[in-house]
Amino acid sequence: MRMNIILFIDSLANGGSQRQLVNLAIGLHQRDHCVTVITYTPLNHHLPRLEAAGVSFECLNKRSKFDLRPVIRLYQAIRRLKADSVVAFLRTPALYAELAGLLCRRTRIVVSERAGITDRGLGKEHYLSGLGHSLATVVTGNSHHYLDALAKALPWLKPKCQVIYNSIDEQFFENGKARSQLEQPPSDSVDSAQSSACRLCVVAARPSEEKGLLPLINAVVQLVDRGITDFSVHWIGPVQDTHPLVSKAQSLIEQHSLQGNWHWEGEQSEVARCYPDYQGLVLPSLHEGVANSLCEAMASGLPVIATDIADNALILGDSGCGLLCQPDNASSLADAMQALIQLPQETRTAMGLSAYQRARELFDEKNCLPQWERVLTPALH
Template identity: 30%
Template sequence: MRLLFVIDYLGAGGAQRQLTSLAVELVRRGHEVDLFVYHDIDHFGDELRAGGVRIFLHRKRRRYSFSPARELRERFREGNYQVALAYLSVPNFYCLVAAAGLRRRPKIVVSERSFPIGGIVGFKKGLLERCYPFADHITTNAHHMREHYRRRYGWGDDRVTTIWNGLDLEKFSAPPLVRAPGEPLKLLCIGRVDRNKAWHLIAEAAGLLKERHGTRFRVSVVGSNKPVLADEFKYREELQAALKRHGLEDSWEFLGARSDIPALFAAHHSLVHPSIVEGLSNVVCESLACGRPVIAADAFDHRQLIQNGETGWLFAPSNVESLADALYRLDRTPPEQLAAMGANARKFAEQHLTVARLADEYEALFERLLSGGPTGAKRDSSPPRESAAVAEAPHDA
């Protein structure tokens, strides 16, 4: 197959990571894959070029511009592509505009990668989504997002499919980390410092446990900590104030953007992920692959990813008491049980989170689109949905 992938830029984001892995794997299988971007940020460029993927860069000059759609339209005319796959709302929009009215065009597949708790999207995202009925197919990387589109448009599996993320399990692996007696648990948080990541919940929960039980943690936050928007400056100040109020400033470290994620997992006991906007979280998947238990909000597809007491714990979203209880349970877990949880996490990743499985499912979808057959997934690679006991508030004793 001759394929064109479309995304805004090649920065170090989760969507960019997934599209890169998929493109390189499909080239390895004998397909031709080109990639179109419209911002000159090139974190994954070398990996893509080394994997045989051609990159077409169009530099978008203004924030609001149709120039990427015009350039894509020329690509569609000249490239003889069979399928175009776009990731994220704005690239999805440009892809659909570029294809509008063309007599000969590729099949258009758009993919959504994140969604807020409660399903209330912003005005801009909601406006862009109004174009999605013109796509040949929609993929999401999480079931809760697929259900949103089913309800909104009345679509079935013939129009919208969930395909979970995939990881390079050779890269994302880590040896067990044994906790020494009396050593504070080392907690890893991955994501930029903004309100949607909800790092303040960890500060408040850690403060409660420090006051009630004398519990101590070492927390590392990995991701951009350079505010750009006004609310990001405000949130950073609020987070620092919470740390100061609970006397936690010396136990938190902001590491900035990093590329050595597997090494960071190797140096920490667990991932804590309170985010309130997600698709299928890459960092949760990476933690499982590296054999590290996960504490995450009981939302999105986390009930399928995380089994309470086996690969981590879930807590009620945005609930400090519930998060504190999950952290308390983690802190009281014996080292041998933590090791067993890590082994369970790695086994889950090997069964459900491989790049080969990701490529299998996209390859099958593209082939069904081109053959004119039904495009619903032949099989659902994710485990069945199960109810999960949410962590309760900690006892004061």
């Protein structure tokens, strides 16, 4: 059944939710649905991908924080495009879509929660957005951990809740396939003198407290103090030198002479090309949903070290593809990093193969897109 689908989000900035929405738009378009992506803030990092795939795009240009015209304009777009379904990512776009849906009762309003929660549980903002979801047809999320907490707090939402994990572009799986065929993947960008050291990457859209930047640097300090120096950590993502957290991090790096073990790699336009240069991923987040970098690294055949938050334990399971550590705990993180660094290369390669196979099971578009189609198809509900 061919559907007219609107995918709605604040912008196409360089964020994980934006990347996931673009992946979904391209995947649904390739499955012969009529897809239009609509935003209201003109930040268009991912727009070239949509244009290359032939996906329609509109920007509603919200003028101020409390400008509610995007609700009316979204309603008008629903009518003009004869949309069967609207999928809204993130909290504010979800609210706008839910309000617009009051005027379009035949259109399915599907909201997608991408948030994580702290160990203190749901906050006031989660309850408020959950109340708004009473107006939605379906509430999706990329984390059992979050949706279970939401349904427990607001039981009437439980029948609407549906977990759909992030889908990963095939180019990441091509990395994993290539790595599985080689004992040690070649890399033109890695100096041969460094090839024996274990290179670990962190991929983050921004350096922030919830991304675990400072616990990670303190873990690196502990490793060096233990006499473990044959490794390096590479932070991939935009970094502003004037950001207070980055300044504090840089002070720690200089104070402990970590310049040989820590590298700011900056923003990369083609993240998929980065993963083959590394032997593992570190995900030190304190709280978030299911991270794109976790899914992408596993698909690329990298063993992972991840904090025990959200669905990370469920995703890694007993597959042998990674190690868990406690969030906001530099010693626990250092222990996990030490364990991975000191493994023989062939063991890390075997872990990476397990990660690739687990990612195929959970994050392959061939599995994720049919789940979205079932959610979006009125005839099945």
